[in-house]
Amino acid sequence: MLKRNVYGEDHELYRSTVRRFLEKEAVPYHDAWEEDGITPKDFWLKAGAQGLLCPQIPEAYGGPGGDYKYLAIVNEEAGLLGISAANFQVHSDIAAAYVLHFGTEPVKQRLLPKMVAGEAIGAIVMTEPNTGSDLQAVRTTAVRDGDHYVLNGAKTFISNGINADVLITVAKTDPAQGSRGISLFIVEGGMAGFERGKRLKKLGMKGQDTAELFFNDVRVPAENLLGEENKGFAYLMEELPQERLAIAIIAVAASQRAFDLTIAYTRERKAFKQRILDFQNTRFKLAEIKAELAAAWAYLDQCIVAHAAGELEVHDAAALKLWTTELQGRVMDECLQLFGGYGYMSEYPISRMYADARIQRIYGGTSEIMKEIIARSIDKQ
Numbered sequence: 613m614l615k616r617n618v619y620g621e622d623h624e625l626y627r628s629t630v631r632r633f634l635e636k637e638a639v640p641y642h643d644a645w646e647e648d649g650i651t652p653k654d655f656w657l658k659a660g661a662q663g664l665l666c667p668q669i670p671e672a673y674g675g676p677g678g679d680y681k682y683l684a685i686v687n688e689e690a691g692l693l694g695i696s697a698a699n700f701q702v703h704s705d706i707a708a709a710y711v712l713h714f715g716t717e718p719v720k721q722r723l724l725p726k727m728v729a730g731e732a733i734g735a736i737v738m739t740e741p742n743t744g745s746d747l748q749a750v751r752t753t754a755v756r757d758g759d760h761y762v763l764n765g766a767k768t769f770i771s772n773g774i775n776a777d778v779l780i781t782v783a784k785t786d787p788a789q790g791s792r793g794i795s796l797f798i799v800e801g802g803m804a805g806f807e808r809g810k811r812l813k814k815l816g817m818k819g820q821d822t823a824e825l826f827f828n829d830v831r832v833p834a835e836n837l838l839g840e841e842n843k844g845f846a847y848l849m850e851e852l853p854q855e856r857l858a859i860a861i862i863a864v865a866a867s868q869r870a871f872d873l874t875i876a877y878t879r880e881r882k883a884f885k886q887r888i889l890d891f892q893n894t895r896f897k898l899a900e901i902k903a904e905l906a907a908a909w910a911y912l913d914q915c916i917v918a919h920a921a922g923e924l925e926v927h928d929a930a931a932l933k934l935w936t937t938e939l940q941g942r943v944m945d946e947c948l949q950l951f952g953g954y955g956y957m958s959e960y961p962i963s964r965m966y967a968d969a970r971i972q973r974i975y976g977g978t979s980e981i982m983k984e985i986i987a988r989s990i991d992k993q
């Protein structure tokens with residue numbers, strides 16, 4: 613990999629801490645978490661104690677007050693080490709960011725220190741059984757009743773859904789108004805009428821819990837409304853670049869890991885009395901991937917720097933997510949091929965990385981929706 617110019621000395625020190633922690637506390641247990649379909653809460657507490665959660669949260673709310681690049685480093689290291697359990701992106705990059713940017717002061721004081729410590733786990737709750745891409749069609753409602761809102765509806769595919777205590781929930785406060793009638797609420801674990809459905813079984817990302825959620829007359833205090841009523845859609849648009857950047861970071865880091873693992877494997881394995889790495893096909897495939905990875909890191913770094921400066925636009929993040937996740941899909945497929953039948957066996961990391969990669973083109977907005985967003989920006993140029 614070419615030398616990168618994004619991070620300073622303090623960032624690199626933090627990276628070493630993150631890597632050491634993940635190698636010691638996540639890598640040895642990852643298979644077991646995948647068997648269980650969930651990561652235990654005590655891992656979150658350990659991650660919190662080591663400073664891996666919400667590194668961007670200011671000291672006033674119990675965090676270290678780092679810049680965006682600290683968040684990026686956690687995602688890079690998780691991708692490079694193949695950690696797809698415990699969804700830290702949803703917790704730190706998304707849920708905590710909504711609380712910090714739009715939460716009322718008492719709620720920030722109460723919840724953010726717990727999120728930094730890993731005592732409260734975050735989730736983003738948008739998707740419903742009948743609507744995913746078309747967010748303005750959500751049916752969950754929130755009706756004001758005195759100093760509370762009463763929420764009713766059902767959600768699905770929610771990452772951290774079983775473990776979460778701080779759930780950033782999308783609901784309609786003015787159903788006649790489409791996107792202008794959407795608000796965001798913090799639903800908290802334990803609120804009466806809030807129920808978790810089953811843990812969903814899925815193709816990959818098996819170590820993280822994904823769940824259905826139900827809201828039956830859940831009374832949410834008005835102070836848990838994020839920002840202003842009916843402005844939720846605008847807040848979602850503001851936060852989506854950070855969510856998509858996190859997905860892109862994982863895409864590039866995981867592709868790098870697949871490339872490195874494939875070099876190691878094809879060096880060892882022999883066929884027709886030569887190393888698999890010596891076949892021209894292998895050398896050319898890996899050469900292509902190496903060139904694409906160099907472009908991917910450069911593109912990613914440009915976007916990390918832009919986002920740290922508050923300059924990453926919605927369509928920029930959409931283009932990055934589209935290109936890096938499509939690349940990840942191709943890289944996983946080509947690398948798995950070079951492992952032959954072993955690549956298809958669950959005990960080989962490449963098989964799980966192949967499965968993990970598939971969702972990246974779907975969640976956080978599908979590749980088709982990314983193209984829509986990019987296309988709209990073209991029309992405005």
Ligand SMILES: Cc1cc2nc3c(=O)[nH]c(=O)nc-3n(C[C@H](O)[C@H](O)[C@H](O)COP(=O)(O)OP(=O)(O)OC[C@H]3O[C@@H](n4cnc5c(N)ncnc54)[C@H](O)[C@@H]3O)c2cc1C
Pocket residue numbers: 702735736737738739742743744745746768769770771772814817822971974975976977978979980981984
């Ligand atoms: C493992 C996992 C974790 C997830 N985590 C979360 C989470 O934490 N929180 C959350 O809220 N959601 C989460 N999701 C949901 C995810 O964001 C949605 O699945 C995704 O946005 C797509 O929505 P959908 O599944 O309803 O597909 P649909 O919207 O029904 O789309 C089906 C197909 O139609 C295409 N399509 C739709 N509209 C258009 C269009 N305008 N033009 C062209 N093609 C179109 C789509 O691209 C797709 O190919 C998760 C999903 C999974 C599987």
